[in-house]
Amino acid sequence: MLGKLIKHEFKSTKSTLLLFAALLGVAAVIALMLGVNIAAKGGDVAAEDSGVISGASAMIMTLAVLAFAFLNAFTFTAVFIGAINRFRTNLLGNEGYLMHALPVTPAHHIAAKLIPAIVWTLLGIIAALVSYAVIILGLIPGINAPISELWDRVIYLFQNAGEELVFPGVQIALAAVELFISAVIGLANIYLHIYASMAVGYSLKNHRAAASIGVFILLSIASGMLDSVIFVPLSDALNSASVLLNLETLYSAVCAAGFYIIAAWFLDKRLNLQ
């Protein structure tokens, strides 16, 4: 049933998300052009062309950078707001009469909203990161080098991140996996925090949106207290960098689980469709 819900979820949201993908695509193209342009100047953005052309090309560059940044910011905000709004209209609005009549538990409904939201957001982040990387790589002097050297450049970047790398390949892979997991958990945390706030807020008769915001704040305070009471002392006691990272992720996961339970309970026992 969960699989069917997720499939249905992707189907229902695909047209909106294709639009966002198109926007990110445009942003990526701009980034590519910027990157190539910068690389062509040998990494020196401020290099002078002659006279009038220089002024025009500088202006175009600036506009391109602005457009790129704007498209990225806009798309992210839109995906984020879209995911939250989807939860609200599909499970807490009139469509809720259809959804909650399906032979599916509230826990599954939440998962079916969360997983696509994380997938789309992650894809967006990766797309944006790649776009930024393309631009940044252009800034490294002598980028007009063949691809093999390019890869060396990437390693160079990682090596300069301040870590002592004994086995570069493995450690980079591990770092990537850790990063991915904390990204997923972090996103789950954010979305579930909001889902739980809405599930609680919309159990009321009036002022539901305002109540949701209030609950959001309350939950933030609660999880903050959890952090300072349990996790900060714990991380002080165990003073190792990679353990720190895992502790943060663990804290994030615990909060996410808590939000999930709250959201599921309220949708199960306190649903109040108008």
Next chain:
Amino acid sequence: MTWTFLSGKPIYAQIIEQITHSVISGGLPAGAKLPSVRDMAREAGVNPNTMQRALSELEREGLVYSQRTSGRFITESEDLISALKEKTAREKTGSFLREMLLLGYTAGQAADLILNYGKAEKNE
């Protein structure tokens, strides 16, 4: 057949009346096959259980019989149908006479009215 339901009387009783009426007035001939309970219920706009109840009652009275595989039929007994006709005619006469009595007519005067009714209509 067209169905008309009045308020106040149980629907199943009205169904019985209307089917009976249809039979004795020739609308539903002897031996005629009846549609399924569901179809009849749909035509009449009534609950299938109610239609079923009425048909069961009619079966008990002998006006309708069912053959397991073929469905339900109006009785082939002309005698039964004639008997019903007579019974209905007598009832109608009885209520007519009661009405006339209330108007102050005797049975004889009422009979004259009936015999002369056709002529009076022609003269108007």
Next chain:
Amino acid sequence: MSEYILDCGGITKRFDGVTALNNVSFRLRRGKIVGLLGPNGSGKTTLIKIINKLLVPDEGAVYIDGIEPGAETKSLISYLPDREFVNGRMSVTELIGLFSDFYADFRADTARAMVGNLGIDLKAKLKTLSKGNREKVQLIMIMSRRAKLYLLDEPIGGVDPAARDYIINSIITNYSPDATVLISTHLIADVEKILDEVIFIREGSVLLHENADSLREREGKSVDAVFREVFRC
């Protein structure tokens, strides 16, 4: 299999200090078409939502075929709410796909045929249909299931007489001795002929639960007439 397809015992529900349902108890057997009759605000919708677990009672228990409301009972129940519940951007075909995916007892061919008979394009997005047609599509989805309990919340309110006949016709056609239909409405005269049993509800309390013909016989009136007397303002 329980003797009763629906068993409500002592259902009480309060909202902000107002008691919407007060100790509501009744039991329904299979194969019945039952009218839940009461004026607006008498608790009909609240009760139906509780049966389908869109609300949880403060007291009392509901059993659908002996099972408490949950994901399992939702597969036994086919529920028509008193409002539009579809996403306008879906097409009829997509809606049929959704119902087919989640309800094993959904008859897609029947649904397609019925929608086709209304002259509605299966590929059309629901928001492009007239309100009346949208409501009919919703009804068709609900009636195309082979459920054990149908909950129809005000199916004929705000609907033209021809559509009313269509709806009543669908209910009769759909009848099965395994299934029970619970119709909540305040428009008694239009539906009373198809009801086996009637439940009168006022301000959250059940006033009576009786066989429709018995009520007619006892009172010498139509159910509508009895209703008007009982609920006289």
